[in-house]
Amino acid sequence: MTEERGKEGRKEGRKEGRKEGWKEGRNPGAEDAGKPPDGGRWCSSSRRRLVFVLLVLAVVLFFYNATVKDLLPAWNPAKWGLASGGQRHGVLPPQPRAPPARPTPTPPPYRSPGPYLVEYPSEYHFLINEPTACERRKPFLVLMVPVAPDDRAHRDVIRSTWGGERRALGRAVALFFLMGLHAAPAPPDERLLRESREHGDLLQSDFLDSYKNLTIKTMVMLEWLDAHCRGAAYAMKVDTDMFLNVPKLVGMLASAPRTGYLTGRVQGGAAVHRYPSSKWFLPVEVYPAAHYPRYALGMGYVFSSDLPRRLLQASRHVRAVYIEDVYLGMCMSHLGIGPTDPPSWSYFQVEPRRYSRCAYSQLVAMTTHPADDRLWVWEQFKRPGQHC
Numbered sequence: 001m002t003e004e005r006g007k008e009g010r011k012e013g014r015k016e017g018r019k020e021g022w023k024e025g026r027n028p029g030a031e032d033a034g035k036p037p038d039g040g041r042w043c044s045s046s047r048r049r050l051v052f053v054l055l056v057l058a059v060v061l062f063f064y065n066a067t068v069k070d071l072l073p074a075w076n077p078a079k080w081g082l083a084s085g086g087q088r089h090g091v092l093p094p095q096p097r098a099p100p101a102r103p104t105p106t107p108p109p110y111r112s113p114g115p116y117l118v119e120y121p122s123e124y125h126f127l128i129n130e131p132t133a134c135e136r137r138k139p140f141l142v143l144m145v146p147v148a149p150d151d152r153a154h155r156d157v158i159r160s161t162w163g164g165e166r167r168a169l170g171r172a173v174a175l176f177f178l179m180g181l182h183a184a185p186a187p188p189d190e191r192l193l194r195e196s197r198e199h200g201d202l203l204q205s206d207f208l209d210s211y212k213n214l215t216i217k218t219m220v221m222l223e224w225l226d227a228h229c230r231g232a233a234y235a236m237k238v239d240t241d242m243f244l245n246v247p248k249l250v251g252m253l254a255s256a257p258r259t260g261y262l263t264g265r266v267q268g269g270a271a272v273h274r275y276p277s278s279k280w281f282l283p284v285e286v287y288p289a290a291h292y293p294r295y296a297l298g299m300g301y302v303f304s305s306d307l308p309r310r311l312l313q314a315s316r317h318v319r320a321v322y323i324e325d326v327y328l329g330m331c332m333s334h335l336g337i338g339p340t341d342p343p344s345w346s347y348f349q350v351e352p353r354r355y356s357r358c359a360y361s362q363l364v365a366m367t368t369h370p371a372d373d374r375l376w377v378w379e380q381f382k383r384p385g386q387h388c
């Protein structure tokens with residue numbers, strides 16, 4: 001109680017004092033003679049000044065909040081190591097690691113993916129290309145043959161045999177050879193350029209061509225198909241040492257699904273090779289599962305033209321192992337699509353068989369024997385008349 005009273009009293013006293021002060025300061029006499037002697041007007045102009053100052057402050061604060069912060073969207077204390085986190089853990093906040101602007105595009109230092117993975121995805125470029133060939137020829141089926149740059153002999157045999165089939169069952173067929181570089185970097189290969197001018201069927205990308213890089217070759221093939229040949233209904237990857245019965249293949253495709261389709265010699269439940277001496281060794285660290293998903297053997301597989309794009313997307317999520325056909329199987333599995341079994345098991349044959357006009361007419365693709373005279377076989381096979 002008494003304290004309350006005392007407070008009241010002090011308040012009253014202060015009020016009085018202020019009032020007195022006003023009066024004293026307000027009417028000092030002759031000095032202020034020129035100014036309006038009215039205390040009320042002085043008071044209101046002083047308030048206006050105060051209000052003005054407050055307004056200016058408010059505007060400045062408003063603009064700081066609304067504009068300055070918006071102009072600095074990149075400012076992120078956590079990013080620069082200035083967040084309280086660092087101090088909370090009792091360590092010095094780390095030094096800012098990167099400049100605020102995007103760093104200049106210096107290439108990252110080379111890091112080998114190791115012996116079981118390949119450099120993919122990566123940006124490869126075509127040095128020899130046929131970007132409009134598919135547009136012009138509108139093939140139903142595109143045959144894509146991976147080949148080494150110096151393997152002219154194989155290319156010529158293929159051009160003179162099944163690769164020379166431009167139509168089958170009334171449908172257009174196109175053929176392209178796909179290769180990487182002999183050595184990187186390499187000067188333009190004059191012989192290849194001449195061959196390309198002559199045949200218009202060469203595609204060369206700038207990755208290093210080697211057995212261990214076959215996965216890169218296949219992925220670059222998919223990139224090319226997606227970029228330049230999406231109008232074709234199907235594409236087939238065929239190895240150089242294959243015999244291909246093009247009419248039988250086109251006949252099979254005529255009644256095949258147009259999307260989500262891949263067929264060939266399908267392997268199911270294949271065990272991963274865990275002995276390091278194997279040609280297809282894959283350590284547990286690279287691929288932990290004991291078995292591969294179902295995949296089509298690399299010697300020759302056919303797929304619908306929607307798959308290149310989808311497989312390329314999947315490849316961003318699946319580590320690129322060096323075993324080309326297994327890797328496509330992994331990407332298919334990632335997409336939730338399995339390879340389709342061919343209508344007959346005799347269609348895709350791994351083991352070479354001696355030439356028989358009847359037997360050859362009933363298969364789609366078969367590995368040839370190195371000693372086979374493929375030109376002679378083709379000549380026999382293409383003779384008019386009944387096959388069986």
Ligand SMILES: *[C@@H]1O[C@H](CO)[C@@H](O)[C@H](O)[C@H]1NC(C)=O
Pocket residue numbers: 119184206207208209210212213216
């Ligand atoms: C595979 O190709 C890449 C890209 O050209 C290259 O850096 C790498 O050395 C090649 N690997 C092999 C084993 O040839």
